[in-house]
Amino acid sequence: MRILVTGANGMLGTDLCCLLEQSGHEVIRSSQREHAESDVTLDILDFSATRATLQQCKPDMLIHTAAYTHVDGCERDPDRAFQINALGTWHVAAACAEQDIPIVYISTDFVFDGRKTTPYTEFDPPNPINHYGASKLAGEQAVQKLCRRHYIVRTQWLFGVHGKNFPGTILELAQKRNELPVVVDQRGSPTSTLALSRALIKLLDTPLYGTYHIACKGECSWFEFAQKTLELAGISHVTLHPIPAEQWPSPTHRPAYSVLRRYVLELQGRDDLPAWQEALEEFIELLKAKK
Ligand SMILES: NC(=O)c1ccc[n+]([C@@H]2O[C@H](COP(=O)([O-])OP(=O)(O)OC[C@H]3O[C@@H](n4cnc5c(N)ncnc54)[C@H](OP(=O)(O)O)[C@@H]3O)[C@@H](O)[C@H]2O)c1
Numbered sequence: 001m002r003i004l005v006t007g008a009n010g011m012l013g014t015d016l017c018c019l020l021e022q023s024g025h026e027v028i029r030s031s032q033r034e035h036a037e038s039d040v041t042l043d044i045l046d047f048s049a050t051r052a053t054l055q056q057c058k059p060d061m062l063i064h065t066a067a068y069t070h071v072d073g074c075e076r077d078p079d080r081a082f083q084i085n086a087l088g089t090w091h092v093a094a095a096c097a098e099q100d101i102p103i104v105y106i107s108t109d110f111v112f113d114g115r116k117t118t119p120y121t122e123f124d125p126p127n128p129i130n131h132y133g134a135s136k137l138a139g140e141q142a143v144q145k146l147c148r149r150h151y152i153v154r155t156q157w158l159f160g161v162h163g164k165n166f167p168g169t170i171l172e173l174a175q176k177r178n179e180l181p182v183v184v185d186q187r188g189s190p191t192s193t194l195a196l197s198r199a200l201i202k203l204l205d206t207p208l209y210g211t212y213h214i215a216c217k218g219e220c221s222w223f224e225f226a227q228k229t230l231e232l233a234g235i236s237h238v239t240l241h242p243i244p245a246e247q248w249p250s251p252t253h254r255p256a257y258s259v260l261r262r263y264v265l266e267l268q269g270r271d272d273l274p275a276w277q278e279a280l281e282e283f284i285e286l287l288k289a290k291k
Pocket of ligand 1: 033
């Protein structure tokens with residue numbers, strides 16, 4: 001398939017484009033700014049340009065990973081969050097609908113309020129509690145309303161070697177500090193961009209459009225995630241201190257429990273995501289190899 005990927009130089013986009021190519025797809029890398037690896041420069045806030053890009057490139061499928069992902073930035077500037085995540089997605093979805101191009105929209109666990117104590121399925125009602133989550137949900141709604149052929153894929157706690165992420169930050173801090181406070185009362189499923197990309201590629205094999213949760217197996221707190229990161233990296237000089245989220249300096253109210261259950265994949269008998277610890281081990285090996 002000929003697949004156009006928005007946000008192609010982002011953390012997920014970079015790995016996804018590589019794996020798509022490795023599995024035989026033709027990839028058109030679209031990025032907001034000019035970039036050595038990009039095929040197309042596109043600001044999704046420009047609807048005419050979005051439309052023209054799709055008319056020129058004629059992809060068989062579009063994977064929309066571009067977003068304003070800075071959660072605290074979204075909280076401080078909700079209009080920017082809605083501009084990029086809601087209106088930008090609306091533009092991409094409208095252009096796809098007009099040209100009958102199936103779309104994959106990457107969404108988030110932050111569409112949920114975190115009040116459940118068991119994993120969220122695709123059939124649980126969203127109820128975002130911050131502007132990032134609300135703007136991403138608005139993006140989901142645009143895709144659902146405008147595109148007949150869509151996959152909405154909610155994922156969470158992403159980490160990959162091509163972007164800023166939690167385990168990467170813990171390893172950086174461990175080079176400078178012996179003690180680190182880490183939030184202990186928020187739980188999720190850490191998911192690598194590689195595991196997500198592999199699962200996305202399999203998803204594209206079937207025209208079973210709809211909403212999917214794709215996250216690695218298992219769950220943990222940020223504290224346990226940090227512990228495992230240090231353990232796998234062989235770092236023992238750092239003492240982690242568990243703190244409640246309210247002590248973490250952030251303007252954003254985050255869901256306390258947002259574990260995603262891959263319920264639709266389970267029902268379809270094709271839930272083969274790896275455990276988060278296994279994905280983390282692969283990430284740490286790749287980081288070591290990069291040095
Ligand atoms: N990271 C997570 O933990 C997480 C969790 C759940 C869901 N997600 C979702 O997964 C997707 C990928 O996340 P990520 O962490 O890989 O994001 P990322 O590294 O921040 O990449 C996002 C990309 O979007 C591009 N972008 C922003 N505004 C744009 C615009 N107006 N026009 C075109 N491109 C624009 C950015 O380009 P520039 O760099 O040029 O600005 C960037 O390359 C996002 O949809 C996100 O909401 C992420």
